[in-house]
Each structure stands twice: as C-alpha cells, then as structure tokens.
Amino acid sequence: MSSTASTNGEQVTIDSRIIAHRGASHYAPENTLAAFELAVDMGATKIELDVDVTRDGQLIVMHDSRVDRTTNGMGRVRDYTLAELRELTADRGWEGQFARSEIRVPTLAEVLEFAGARDLWVNIETKDFTNSWGTVNDLVAAEVAACDRVDSTLISSINHRAVAGFARSYPQFSTAIAFIETFADLPGYARRCGANVLHPHFSLINEQFVAEAREHGLGINAWTIDDDAAADHILEFDIDGLMSNRPDVGTALNRTNQHPSHRSSHVTEAHA
Amino acid sequence: MTLVFARRGAADVAPENSLVAIEHALRAGVDGIEVEARLSRDAELVVIRDASVSVSSGARDGAAKADDGACEQLVLVEQLTLAELKTVDIGGGHDGCGGTRIPTLAEVLDLLAGSDAHLVVDVKEDPQHREGASPAAIAVAELVRKRDLHDRVTLTSTNHISMAAISVAHPKLQVGLRHLVVMEESAQYAADLGAGSLHPVSVGAAVGDVNDEQRSVMVCASTLVAAFWPVSEDEQLDQLFELGVDAVVTDSYQSALTRRGASA
Numbered sequence: 001m002s003s004t005a006s007t008n009g010e011q012v013t014i015d016s017r018i019i020a021h022r023g024a025s026h027y028a029p030e031n032t033l034a035a036f037e038l039a040v041d042m043g044a045t046k047i048e049l050d051v052d053v054t055r056d057g058q059l060i061v062m063h064d065s066r067v068d069r070t071t072n073g074m075g076r077v078r079d080y081t082l083a084e085l086r087e088l089t090a091d092r093g094w095e096g097q098f099a100r101s102e103i104r105v106p107t108l109a110e111v112l113e114f115a116g117a118r119d120l121w122v123n124i125e126t127k128d129f130t131n132s133w134g135t136v137n138d139l140v141a142a143e144v145a146a147c148d149r150v151d152s153t154l155i156s157s158i159n160h161r162a163v164a165g166f167a168r169s170y171p172q173f174s175t176a177i178a179f180i181e182t183f184a185d186l187p188g189y190a191r192r193c194g195a196n197v198l199h200p201h202f203s204l205i206n207e208q209f210v211a212e213a214r215e216h217g218l219g220i221n222a223w224t225i226d227d228d229a230a231a232d233h234i235l236e237f238d239i240d241g242l243m244s245n246r247p248d249v250g251t252a253l254n255r256t257n258q259h260p261s262h263r264s265s266h267v268t269e270a271h272a
Numbered sequence: 273m274t275l276v277f278a279r280r281g282a283a284d285v286a287p288e289n290s291l292v293a294i295e296h297a298l299r300a301g302v303d304g305i306e307v308e309a310r311l312s313r314d315a316e317l318v319v320i321r322d323a324s325v326s327v328s329s330g331a332r333d334g335a336a337k338a339d340d341g342a343c344e345q346l347v348l349v350e351q352l353t354l355a356e357l358k359t360v361d362i363g364g365g366h367d368g369c370g371g372t373r374i375p376t377l378a379e380v381l382d383l384l385a386g387s388d389a390h391l392v393v394d395v396k397e398d399p400q401h402r403e404g405a406s407p408a409a410i411a412v413a414e415l416v417r418k419r420d421l422h423d424r425v426t427l428t429s430t431n432h433i434s435m436a437a438i439s440v441a442h443p444k445l446q447v448g449l450r451h452l453v454v455m456e457e458s459a460q461y462a463a464d465l466g467a468g469s470l471h472p473v474s475v476g477a478a479v480g481d482v483n484d485e486q487r488s489v490m491v492c493a494s495t496l497v498a499a500f501w502p503v504s505e506d507e508q509l510d511q512l513f514e515l516g517v518d519a520v521v522t523d524s525y526q527s528a529l530t531r532r533g534a535s536a
Contacts, residue, residue, distance in 0.1 A: 066502060159454040161480050179453050182399050182431040184465050193456045206400045 013043070015235055015250055019123060019243045020044040021224050022063060026245035028098050029091050030070060031061045033106050033114060040118055044247040047115065048123040051108050051140060058082040059108035059139050071105065082107070108140070112147045122149065123221070123241075125178070126157045137162070141170045154221075160193045167194025176221065180204070187216035199223060202234050202242070210237050225249060273535065274512070275303035275519035276528040277392060279494065280321065283523055287362045289319045291375045291383055297525060298383075304390035306494075306521045309377050311408045316354040317377035317415065323396065324348045325360050325374075377412065381419055390424055392471070392492065392521070394450060397431040405437040413442040422446065426492075428471050439466030448492065454480035462489045471521075475503070475511045482515045494521040 023035025024042055036047055050063040055078055067073045067080070071088040091103040108124070115122045124144075126136060144153050156176035157163050167175045171194075178199035183189050186209075190198060197219035200209065205222055213220050221241035225231045231250035234242055242249075281293025282300065294305050308321045326344045349357065354376065363372030377393065384391055397406040405413070409427065416425045428448035429435050439447040448469035449462050455470075458481050462470055469490035472478040478493035493515075495508040505524045512520050513531050522528050 064502075158452070159476070159480070160456040161454050164456045177453070180399070180430070181451050181453065182397075182402065182433055184432040184436045189456075189461065201399075203399050206402070208402045209400070212402075 014247050015242075016045055017235065017239065017241050018044055018247050018249060019046040019048050019121075019221060019241045020247045021048045021243040021245050022050070023047060024245070024247050026226060029094050029103055030245075031063055031106070032090050032103050033110065034098060034103055036111060036114060036120075039247050040120070042247040045119075046121040046123070046241060047111075048125060048243055049108075049111060050125045051136065052077040053136050053139065054078065054080055054082045054085055056081045057135070057139070059136070059143060060085060061106045061108055061111055067105075108143055109147070112143065112149055115152075116147055116149060119152075121152045121154075123154045123156055123176075126155070126159065126162060137166045137169060141166075141173065144173075154197060156197070156199050160195075163195055164193045174219075176219070178223065187212060187218065190216075190218060197221060197240075202230070205234055205237055205239065207237070210239065214238065274517055274532060275390075276525055276532050277304040277306050277390070277492070277519055277521040278302045278525040279306050279521050279523050281305055281307070282525065285366070287364075287366055287369055287372050289321060289375070290362060290369070290372045291379060292369065292372060294375075294380060294383055298387050298389055300525060301529060302389065302525050304392060304519070305380075305384070306392040306394060307377075307380060308394045308396055309408065309412060310349045310396050311411060312349060312354045312357055313351055314353045315407070315411065317408070317411050318349065318354065318357055319375045319377055319380055320349060320357075320362075322349075325352070325357065327352065327356060327360055377415060381415070381421060381425075384421075384424065390426065391421075392426045392428055392448070394428045394471075395434075397429050397434050399431060401431055402433055404434070405441060406431065406434045409434045409438045410441075413438050413445050416445060417442065426469060428469075432465060432467075435467060436465040448490075451477055453477060456480075457484060459484045459488050469518075475508050475515075478512060478515060478517055482517060490518040492519040492521060493517040495523070497523060 020039035022030035024038040025035050028035040028038045031049055039047055049061045051059050052062050053059055066076050070092050071090050072092055073088040085105050089103055090105050091099050144150055150172055154174045154176055155166055156178050158178045160177050163175050163177050175195045176197035176199045177193050177195045180201040198213055199221050202222040202225055220239040222234055222239055223243040225244055226246050228250050235250055278297035280288035282296035283293055285296055286293035289307050307319045309317050309319055312318050324346045327347050329343050329345055357374050360374055361371055362374055363369035393412055395408045395412055412427050422444045426446040426448050428450045430450045432449050435447050447467045448471045449467045450471040452473050454477050458470055469492050470481045471492050472481050473494045474496040481491045493512050495505045497505055509528055520528050
C-alpha cells in the first residue's frame with residue numbers, strides 16, 4: 001500500500017491510499033498542472049480536482065466559482081471565455097519557484113491527458129450547489145469517455161441530486177456522494193443517489209461507519225486531513241482513500257510495517 | 273408566508289445565544305429564535321454554539337489552582353459543570369453586556385413563555401454517534417415534554433440517526449433534519465425518519481429541498497455566513513424569499529422582517 005518516489009534526490013514513501021486533493025496543493029498552487037506534477041513526483045497515484053465551465057462551454061479545473069482567490073483576475077468563471085481565462089496566472093499567493101507567469105488554469109482535457117500518461121486515478125468533484133449540472137454532466141462524461149478514462153475516474157459532489165442525475169444518465173461511471181452529516185440508513189440513501197462510493201468528512205469515520213459501508217459494498221474516501229497524527233488514525237481504518245493537500249501526510253513507513261493487511265487496491269478496482 | 277427566525281437571538285446588539293439577545297429579537301417581532309444546545313458534565317442543557325469555552329482555572333472545581341492569579345484556559349463544555357459554566361462571562365464583545373452568562377435551555381423556555389414565538393433547538397451531537405438518540409437529544413425531548421411545549425419547539429441536528437430515534441421515542445416532539453449538502457429526495461427521506469422539517473444550511477441546499485416534487489415537510493433555511501462564502505447575507509435572503517421557503521434563519525433578522533412585511 002506504500003509507493004516510493006524520488007523528490008529532490010530524497011527517497012520518500014507515501015501511503016498509496018492518499019488522494020492528492022487539488023494536487024499537492026499544500027506545496028504548489030492548487031488545481032494546476034504544477035500541483036498535479038508535484039503530487040506524482042511525491043509518489044501519489046490518485047488525484048482530486050474540481051471542474052467548472054467557461055462562458056464558451058469549455059471545462060476547466062478550478063475550485064471556486066470565482067477566479068479571485070487563485071488567480072490575478074476577478075469575477076465568475078462562467079463570465080470568462082477559455083481564451084480570456086488562459087491569460088490569467090494561477091499562482092496567486094505563491095512565492096519562489098511557483099511564482100511563475102506560465103502557471104495557468106488548466107483545462108480538464110489537459111489534466112486528463114497528464115493523468116492518462118501516468119496511469120493516475122482521478123476524482124472529479126463538481127462543486128456548484130444550485131446548478132443541476134445538466135450541461136456539465138454531459139461535458140464531463142463526454143470528455144472522460146473520449147480519453148478512454150472511465151474506469152479510472154470517480155465523479156463526486158456534495159450536490160447529491162446532481163450525483164443521482166449523473167448516475168442515471170451515465171451508469172458506466174463510478175459516482176460518490178460527499179457529506180458531513182450523519183445520515184440514517186446511509187447505504188439506502190447512497191443507493192437512491194446512485195452512488196457506489198462514500199466521501200465522508202473524516203470526523204464521521206469509526207468502526208461502525210466502515211463496517212456498514214463495507215457490508216453494502218460501498219467504497220470509502222475520507223476528506224481532508226493534512227495533520228500527520230490525524231491521518232495516521234484515519235488510515236488505521238479499512239478505507240480506500242484519504243484526501244490530503246499533502247501527499248506525504250502521515251508516517252506511512254511505520255504504518256506499512258505494522259499493518260500489512262491494509263494492502264489493498266484502489267476503489268475503482270475494489271468497488272466498481 | 274416566509275417566517276423569520278433570529279439566529280442565536282439578536283446577536284447584533286447583544287452576545288449571541290444570551291437571554292438579552294433573545295429578548296431583543298422577540299421585541300423586534302421575529303416569529304422564532306434558533307439556538308444551539310449542549311450538555312454540561314452534570315447533564316444540564318446549556319445554550320452555546322462553541323464546543324469549548326474559556327474559563328479561569330480558579331473557577332473550576334477540582335482544577336489545579338494557578339500559582340499566581342487566574343489563568344484562562346479553553347475547556348470543552350461537556351467537561352464543565354453548570355456551576356462552572358455559569359462563571360463564564362460571554363459579554364466581552366458588546367458594550368454594556370459585561371457579566372452576561374450562558375443561559376440554560378430551561379431559562380430560554382421560561383423567556384419564551386411570555387411570547388408566542390417558536391424555538392428551534394439545534395442540538396450539537398457527536399457525528400460518530402450511530403445508534404439510538406444521543407443523551408443531549410433525549411434531554412431536550414424530556415424538557416419539552418415536562419413543559420408541555422410540543423407545539424412551540426423543534427429539535428434539529430445533523431445527526432439524523434439520533435433524530436430518527438428521538439421521533440420514535442417522543443412522537444409528539446417536532447423533529448427537523450439539518451443538512452449542508454444538496455440532498456436527493458430529501459422530503460421522502462425526512463418523512464421516513466419521522467421528521468417534520470428540513471433545515472438546509474445554505475441557499476443551494478435549500479434549492480434541492482424546495483424543488484423536491486414530493487415536498488411534504490417544512491423547509492426552514494439558514495443563510496450561510498462564513499469568511500469563504502462569497503454571497504452576502506442580503507443576497508441570500510433575496511434568494512430564499514424568492515424560493516418561498518417556509519422560514520429563514522438569519523443574523524439579519526431586521527432585513528428579513530422588512531422582506532416579510534413587503535410580501536405579506
């Protein structure tokens with residue numbers, strides 16, 4: 001369950017269940033190719049990203065619905081054409097090696113191509129609360145299918161109505177519901193959402209939660225922990241993935257030695 | 273008509289969740305108040321949002337005395353007795369409110385007896401509690417039953433397992449489900465659990481509830497006020513009134529009352 005990689009000549013070992021949340025976003029500008037590259041360099045085999053759509057209907061990778069926080073521009077993503085968005089730099093707030101004008105907002109196609117070349121597993125999170133995601137659903141499904149990446153992609157959202165709609169339209173995809181509530185009859189609720197994977201906030205994880213999910217064949221990817229001790233605790237459980245902005249979170253070497261039983265494949269293989 | 277609930281009382285003029293703040297909001301004419309409740313170490317229900325409070329070490333029974341004078345320390349509410357919690361001054365941030373104390377839920381119910389306002393009690397529960405009703409939820413249900421206030425109080429939580437269990441044990445109690453995500457078929461889900469209301473904590477989550485064709489339960493929507501949230505509270509109120517939710521829970525109760533008046 002651990003994988004090794006060389007960063008700056010130093011050998012590091014990370015837990016293969018770590019999902020690089022927006023890339024290695026603790027160390028590089030989130031949701032940029034620089035952050036995804038760094039995640040791979042650090043040994044990650046799974047990445048998470050967020051998609052939005054431009055005014056001219058192009059899928060781009062960004063968390064917020066506005067460009068203000070992460071770029072040198074202002075306003076809503078949906079008011080920009082792709083060409084206009086590409087003129088912005090996505091290194092806002094970063095100094096040193098990442099304060100480079102060539103860091104741009106990537107398209108979903110670019111990140112999928114990058115992931116395909118490195119055989120990465122990708123979690124695409126659709127963020128918008130109020131949008132039914134009809135158009136975005138179709139665009140995402142078409143783009144992932146065009147790259148022949150359906151089997152290594154997971155579609156997730158906190159908008160469970162959107163997840164349910166996606167699952168009905170595109171049953172060949174793996175889908176996940178993200179949540180922080182303690183749902184009653186969670187397996188039944190997940191089934192009504194058409195989700196085969198759960199994305200619980202890490203505070204919900206205990207033996208009972210995991211046992212109930214596993215009994216019903218549901219995958220589990222918890223979010224989001226950057227603290228080593230907290231990550232170590234959650235990784236003791238039989239979960240498929242843990243999202244972190246730090247691919248090197250936790251003390252993986254020790255844990256690998258103590259718990260060889262946790263050696264398992266990732267969620268699309270185990271629970272597709 | 274959309275009802276207006278003041279979140280934690282009139283937190284603009286007095287300390288949130290204080291009796292003074294609740295009194296002020298009632299005088300302003302709100303239809304209800306929403307407060308948070310937690311259990312103290314000696315099983316008393318106290319009205320406070322945060323899980324921990326700053327107490328001086330001298331005020332704690334059995335606590336090691338500080339060597340030189342009082343020293344403030346952050347302690348979980350559940351680890352303090354009511355007597356210890358009553359030493360905490362929550363009035364610091366407001367002029368003329370020094371010495372304001374954390375109220376008990378019983379004191380809040382006393383205050384409400386003099387009005388016809390509704391009270392939403394959001395009980396803070398362990399998210400990992402996965403069996404039966406939590407002790408805090410049971411305590412609220414018992415208090416409401418003792419006071420015979422079933423028509424005036426709604427108990428809510430993000431722990432839907434606890435809410436489902438309490439609605440079985442206390443069928444007369446009004447129970448609501450709090451949620452942050454946009455839920456699939458939320459009305460049917462609520463009805464199955466014996467809950468009479470949904471409490472979405474954002475406009476987006478409320479859109480899902482209101483657009484549910486099976487809607488048979490009340491939608492009592494809160495505005496979301498957080499540093500990361502880009503939409504102003506006024507804009508959110510516009511959206512919630514347009515959606516036609518049954519009630520809004522807001523810090524901007526004055527602004528909401530104006531909208532309620534305009535639509536009446």
